[in-house]
Amino acid sequence: MSQRYYNQMWADAQHELSDLLAEELPAEPLSPQKDRVVFVQRVATLYVRYIQICRKLVEVHDLLLHPQKRRVVRASLDAVMGRVLELKNEMVEKEFSEYHYMDDILYALKLTPAKLEIPIPHYFLNDVSKTAQDRKGMLMDIFKMMEAIKSLDSVTLEEMTQEEAIKIIQSAERARQGRLRAKLLQEISRSKRKDAETADTISAAICIQKAWRSYIQRRKTQHEERIFLGMVMDSKYLEPCPDEIAVLAAEADTRIKQKEYEEAYQKSVQLVVNELREMEAYDMSLTLKSQIQQWFFECRNATGAFPEYPSEEDGGSSLIFEEKTPEQLKTEIDENEEKPISRNYSSKSKKTEGKEKLKKGVEAEEEAGLKMLPSAFLPDLEAGNKVYTDVWKNRDESENFSQKHEVELIKEEMRKVVEAEVRVQVDEQMRQELAEMKLAVDKDKGVKPKTNAKKKKGSKSGKKKEKDLTADRSxxxxxxxxxxxxxxxxxxxxxxxxxxxxxxxxxxxxxxxxxxxxxxxxxxxxxxxxxxxxxxxxxxxxxxxxxxxxxxxxxxxxxxxxxxxxxxxxxxxxxxxxxxxxxxxxxxxxxxxxxxxxxxxxxxxxxxxxxxxxxxxxxxxxxxxxxxxxxxxxxxxxxxxxxxxxxxxxxxxxxxxxxxxxxxxxxxxxxxxxxxxxxxxIPRPDYSSRYVLWKKLIMKEGGEVTFALDLSSLAKNSDGYTPGHMVQAIRSVLTKKRILQQARKPLTAREFIPALAKLDPVFQEEEEALKSWYAKTPLGKKRIKAAAGKEEELPPPPKGKTTKTKKKK
Ligand SMILES: Nc1ncnc2c1ncn2[C@@H]1O[C@H](COP(=O)(O)OP(=O)(O)OP(=O)(O)O)[C@@H](O)[C@H]1O
Structure with missing residues (x-):
């Protein structure tokens, strides 16, 4: 497909995404939902819609050429996948089940079940860092070496027992005798053939030809009839058509180009960064310094004292230029010193907070109604959507037919990186300067300059570190x-x-x-x-x-x-x-x-x-x-x-x-x-799965699925058997000899039954036992509790559930 196609697909996905975001983050927060079924249905619909976006983004990311666009798509794709997982988790929490059934939603959204498959991005395997690649390569070498050693070991004669050696000699001797006998028989038949030459060979040949030709023609006509009736696929459609091959070749070509473009982009980034460091870093540092100095004095004028310099962990001077008044900033810094908080959206404190909320929330939820759990991915989705709308949506790309990177955009992006580098250096200098100024001005008042010692202590006392028992080994x-x-x-x-x-x-x-x-x-x-x-x-x-x-x-x-x-x-x-x-x-x-x-x-x-x-x-x-x-x-x-x-x-x-x-x-x-x-x-397969399994597994083992093979009755008769059993039965039937015989003796369902009968199926009791075991797991218990509550009254009261559960058990 052309790049235009993927660009359009990206636009469609973003459009759908912004619609979803508008629904998920309305101006006025949604009121809690009292009806569990309605709530789960809403979450499930969102889930299915996110999967559709995910499918599109996976395809776009796989075959889009533009390196900068691919980065934006990747960020959105990660966020969409995360959101899909969050929604799944939401359904698990509210329905107390790992499995959810969405056929009604598929029907409402006019989608086929295949659209519910979770897409697996190609970048999981293709975009791997150089170090990771090297490490995997090293591991593969070790595996190869071990295999070679093993095969050498198995060849050594020492391991061969006397019995094995005798068996080999015996079979070689029997083969030699067999060959001699065959030669003798061949001689006899040749001499017999010479005797028969006198017979009327021509009439015999015509007779055979007649029979053979009519047989071939009947088979051909039968096959053509079936193709005509749409019962059999024409063989020309079974092998990939030239267009399909061309598309695959074009895709492979695109992936090679992607790598070239990516390399060119990386080089360009390096060049731009160097250029910015040379040309703009100095001016940046001057402007920053003057701004920070101005802030020192403004603060002193407003509060009567020099401010505390924001620490490195808080973001240094970048914190100063968030749109805040000096007083606000001072109170914030003071608060920070008392109880260090994390500003990161995805920080651990926020996560644990979320978990605590989750626990408490379950009880409160029952009274107020059901609400969505806090999301870590919605902010990322919003950010991705904003980048798309601001930068890419209306971009004029008439000059960029080849879809290579754009240097101006790299500059914009890298300017922020260089600014951050400069800011770190400037912060260090300005921190020093502020300390000196405080010393000079506050010395007379006898005020001790504050240090960040307390903070540093706090940061040190982190989590328990694991001991490295193999520090000296590669x-x-x-x-x-x-x-x-x-x-x-x-x-x-x-x-x-x-x-x-x-x-x-x-x-x-x-x-x-x-x-x-x-x-x-x-x-x-x-x-x-x-x-x-x-x-x-x-x-x-x-x-x-x-x-x-x-x-x-x-x-x-x-x-x-x-x-x-x-x-x-x-x-x-x-x-x-x-x-x-x-x-x-x-x-x-x-x-x-x-x-x-x-x-x-x-x-x-x-x-x-x-x-x-x-x-x-x-x-x-x-x-x-x-x-x-x-x-x-x-x-x-x-x-x-x-x-x-x-x-x-x-x-x-x-x-x-x-x-x-x-x-x-x-x-x-x-x-x-x-x-x-x-x-x-994991259950044993149902009828439709068994049907597919028989068909595909037989084909995989070299069997041919023809009209003579009644897959439906095979699937029906193999209720209770697992795919493992099916593989065993197929392998025992489809021997090399049987595979060669297929042309004149097609496979039939009956052949597989004796092989299956030798195996024990999964009996109903075994499956019931697994189900009742599952009911003892935390989620199983919750589900039973919820079901019991539902039977009693709606909404389920927290008390009285246990008695009912016990009865059920
Ligand atoms: N859904 C499936 N589709 C195709 N092949 C399958 C499927 N399930 C199982 N198989 C095949 O069945 C055989 C047995 O599978 P596997 O060994 O993974 O089962 P298992 O559940 O781990 O068994 P066990 O509990 O005995 O170890 C394998 O050859 C596997 O490829």
Whole structure:
């Protein structure tokens, strides 16, 4: 597509965004909503609309050439993704469920279910810093080296047992005898053929030709008929058409150009900064100094004393030139000294404030009605929208056909950067000057000049610092050790889109009839894209969106828990660590060994971020009672240390712990839920998902889906089986020989049934048990409470819920 197309798409997205912002931030704040259903419906509609904008911005950012525009788009994209996460969180808080069904909204907005897929920006993998690239390269080298060593080990003859050697010799000997026998048979048949030459070869050939030609023609006509009736796709449409190939080539070309333009932009920025430093920095410092001196005297005239110079953390002299009177400023600085506050929108104090408010708010909410939680992304969205309107919306670009950067804009931007640099130097000088002036003027009055000692003390007493146990070791040696120990692993090449699953169309209808629907596999894919892929891929989203440090995937064997973990890593370029109890058993023994292992994993995970720490069989770590057979493995050894280390993960560390379990019952629910703040229940596939799974998985394994293969009855008969079971059944049926036979003997549904029958499906009881386990988790409990309250009366009273819940349980 042309650049004009992407520019137009960007304009559309911004237009929609400004409409949404007008709705979200009205001049008069919205009054609290008493009806929970209406409130959730409003949030869900906003959520769907933001996803549509997100989809557009992802496409625009991927293929727009102009480097400065791409920066603005990226900022908006991050903010939109963050807002989507906030809205999801809002729905979870108000509906007490991780899954939400929006078919009615899709219908109202005239959208297809595919439009609800969470888009994954290409920049997660493409726009990676040079250091990150180098580190990943180093890791790949280590993996290759380890593979080479392993393959060498497997070739060594020492490992071959006598039995294996005999088997090889035997099979070679049998092959030799077979070859001899075949040669003999060939000779015999050749001599027989010579004898038959006398027969009427011509009439025989005609007979065969007749039969063959009529067979071929019948097949051809049948196929043409099906194409004509629209039952089969014409093969010319199955392979990419020349236009499609041309579009893909153009896109690849655009991406190469993007890189060139970006380099040119970076060079230009450097040139402009140097030029500004040379030409304008001196004048800037003079103007600043005179302004600050003027402020000193104005303050003294107004208040009778020289002011306190704003500290560096408060922004230095930039604070002075915010539009305020000197008195206002003085009182503000005095207040600041008494109780240091943070001015940053996204600062931690604000976050904790938000959390406290959240807790208190739940009770107050019940009385006043429902309100949206405070947003960290709306200010960013507003700022992005303003930049678009002020700079880009009406920009005349008739001279910039190639869409290269604009130097004037760089100058405007960099002037602020250089000014900030100059301001730091000027502040230092002026602070000195002010101290001298105070000393000279106030000395006679016997006033001691104030120092910032108190503040500095405060800033020092920060959070507890982690001890670096491996300060003397390089990252490479740490990685090598972790790979050797099997704690750092290579990820499988699967993407989120490979996790198949169809949309469930009945969600809202069932909920309206008070039946809790089971989520579909496409819901699972969506939730994980939201909770894991977006925050791991985007630093901005990870820092400001509701922080998820650990999530737990619960589901029967074969529903794709591991596959999802690998897909998350692939989509975000994450490094995969494996701290599963079975994988760590016997490694790094003792208390110190354990501390060292965890320290190394978390240190490398932070340095190579984004990182995923996989804990398979997560229930083992929290066993109520360790089974006798496993006591030697000591599966609970990480139970204490791991949650503590999790506490040290902050917004800037893109590290996510993902636990998987198929047997959560054997774990202590409370401690499991304390560590894993998000719990995602993965169900067995429903009919429509099974239909898609059979079709795609058979094709993936080399099978051909023809009319002879009744996918519908196969999907119906495989109720209860997971995708893992299906893969097993398909692999056992589709042997190399069977694949070759397909042309004359097409696959049928019946062939897969015996293979399936050998496997145990997920029984209804097992699924019910998982559901009832989920009801014991914090969110499950809340949902039951809310449902019980709803049954009693509306709105639900805070008292009396517990009794009802108990009854239900
Ligand atoms: N939705 C899906 N789409 C395509 N393939 C799937 C899907 N779910 C699972 N699979 C395939 O099924 C097989 C089993 O999946 P996986 O090992 O991830 O399951 P699991 O839930 O981790 O099992 P377990 O609990 O036994 O470890 C894999 O080959 C995987 O590729």
């Amino acid at each position: 990252l490479e040696s740490l990685c090598q050790e972790l790979v050797e120990q099997g704690l750092l692993k290579q990820t499988n090449n699967v993407r989120m889109q490979d996790y198949l699953g169809e949309y469930s169309y009945l969600g809202t209808t069932l909920r309206q009839n008070d039946i809790e629907p089971m989520p579909s596999l496409s819901d699972v894919r969506q939730v994980l894209s939201l909770y894991a892929v977006l925050p791991l891929g985007s630093p901005a989203v990870h820092e400001k969106a509701p922080l998820i440090k650990a999530l737990l995937l619960v589901g029967p064997s074969g529903v794709g828990k591991k596959m999802l973990v690998h897909a998350i890593c692939q989509e975000t370029g994450s490094t995969l660590f494996d701290l599963s109890p079975l994988n760590t058993a016997g490694k790094y023994p003792g208390k110190d060994g354990l501390a060292m292992m965890l320290h190394m994993v978390f240190k490398v995970a932070r340095l190579l971020q984004p990182s995923v720490i996989l804990i398979e069989d997560a229930e083992k770590m929290f066993y109520k009672k360790t089974p006798a057979a496993e006591t030697e493995l000591d599966p609970k050894r990480l139970k204490k240390n791991l949650p503590e280390l999790l506490k040290l993960i902050k917004g800037e560390d893109r590290v996510l712990v993902i636990g998987t379990t198929k047997d959560p019952h054997s774990a202590d629910v409370e401690s499991l839920c304390k560590m894993y703040t998000k719990i995602i229940l």
